[in-house]
Amino acid sequence: MPSPIHILGFAGSLRKNSYNRAALKIAQELVPEGAELEIVTLDELPLFNQDYENDEPSAVRSFKEKIHQADSLLIVTPEYNYSTSGVLKNAIDWASRPTGKSVLEGKPAALMGVGGRFGTVRAQQHLRQTFLYLNMPVLLKPEVHVMAAWEKFDNNGNLTDDKTREQIQALVEALVQWTKRFAK
Numbered sequence: 001m002p003s004p005i006h007i008l009g010f011a012g013s014l015r016k017n018s019y020n021r022a023a024l025k026i027a028q029e030l031v032p033e034g035a036e037l038e039i040v041t042l043d044e045l046p047l048f049n050q051d052y053e054n055d056e057p058s059a060v061r062s063f064k065e066k067i068h069q070a071d072s073l074l075i076v077t078p079e080y081n082y083s084t085s086g087v088l089k090n091a092i093d094w095a096s097r098p099t100g101k102s103v104l105e106g107k108p109a110a111l112m113g114v115g116g117r118f119g120t121v122r123a124q125q126h127l128r129q130t131f132l133y134l135n136m137p138v139l140l141k142p143e144v145h146v147m148a149a150w151e152k153f154d155n156n157g158n159l160t161d162d163k164t165r166e167q168i169q170a171l172v173e174a175l176v177q178w179t180k181r182f183a184k
């Protein structure tokens with residue numbers, strides 16, 4: 001039996017009751033047969049310091065190794081001040097270094113986000129610009145912009161909105177197909 005497509009997922013919020021972390025867990029439940037989604041948290045990553053990009057702290061090394069081993073990424077972003085969170089950008093900056101050794105180079109990915117009135121549209125646009133520079137093939141459609149998060153999740157982080165569930169499912173299914181296109 002072929003080994004499953006291995007997707008690595010991470011969310012750009014450290015908040016315990018983060019909607020974005022909750023959405024990532026839902027995505028994990030909805031991954032189709034023949035694929036698996038491993039979730040990694042960004043809690044342990046220190047702030048990027050270029051002095052250490054060739055001799056990274058162990059948490060960074062382990063994060064980069066997981067990316068390296070993954071067939072593709074599912075990146076979940078909150079929107080902070082019309083952009084992504086510093087937490088997520090910090091993680092991407094570590095993974096992109098040093099020059100010529102980026103573990104993100106050519107890595108297929110998909111993006112989603114949970115937020116307020118605009119559902120992280122602006123954060124996702126900013127991230128797409130970053131991924132362009134990093135030479136990452138990022139799935140274009142479907143887009144998942146979950147608006148008014150507080151109406152879609154209950155207080156325990158359970159997703160109560162069927163339409164959002166369908167959107168997340170469609171995204172992970174499309175990501176699996178997308179990943180196959182780039183399989184080596």
Ligand SMILES: Cc1cc2nc3c(=O)[nH]c(=O)nc-3n(C[C@H](O)[C@H](O)[C@H](O)COP(=O)(O)O)c2cc1C
Nearest residue numbers: 013015018019020021078079080081082115116117
């Ligand atoms: C520093 C900060 C900036 C924010 N800026 C925006 C913003 O520009 N647009 C928006 O829709 N929501 C903004 N929000 C609200 C967050 O999107 C919202 O708190 C969201 O639930 C955070 O994601 P999480 O639940 O995964 O932690 C901001 C929140 C914080 C803490």
